[in-house]
Amino acid sequence: MYLVIKTGCLTVLTTSWFNFSRQPEMRLQSVCRFFLQTANCKLPTNIYFCCMAEISISNKDWPRVKIKLQRKYNHLTDAQLQYTEGQEEALIGNLEALVNRNRDYVVFTLKKALVNIDNNRL
Numbered sequence: 001m002y003l004v005i006k007t008g009c010l011t012v013l014t015t016s017w018f019n020f021s022r023q024p025e026m027r028l029q030s031v032c033r034f035f036l037q038t039a040n041c042k043l044p045t046n047i048y049f050c051c052m053a054e055i056s057i058s059n060k061d062w063p064r065v066k067i068k069l070q071r072k073y074n075h076l077t078d079a080q081l082q083y084t085e086g087q088e089e090a091l092i093g094n095l096e097a098l099v100n101r102n103r104d105y106v107v108f109t110l111k112k113a114l115v116n117i118d119n120n121r122l
Contacts, residue, residue: 054111055092055107055111056088057083057088057091057110057114058085061114061117064113064118065110065114065117066078066081066083068113068120068121069081069109069113071120073098076099091110092110095109095110
């Protein structure tokens with residue numbers, strides 16, 4: 001997961017070493033406090049958070065990934081697997097509910113589908 005923190009005096013892109021799965025609001029506050037102290041910034045009035053998905057699926061690759069998902073989970077329909085490029089977070093959340101698995105497993109499955117896109121295996 002990536003975290004973008006934008007303030008009046010600081011823009012930071014952190015990497016995945018932060019684990020926000022437990023008490024995310026406390027972790028975000030700690031991360032903000034750390035970066036603001038590091039940059040010697042005053043406490044800003046607005047802090048914007050943007051969490052980005054660990055994967056990126058293009059519109060070109062999505063039909064193949066969708067076929068692989070439907071082969072693995074044969075109850076999934078085309079209507080349930082609607083996807084627009086850039087909406088990876090929504091896709092992951094939707095798949096979590098549809099296949100009754102956690103986020104890590106869904107991301108792992110999608111990454112596995114993308115590794116060799118021309119192969120039919122998932």
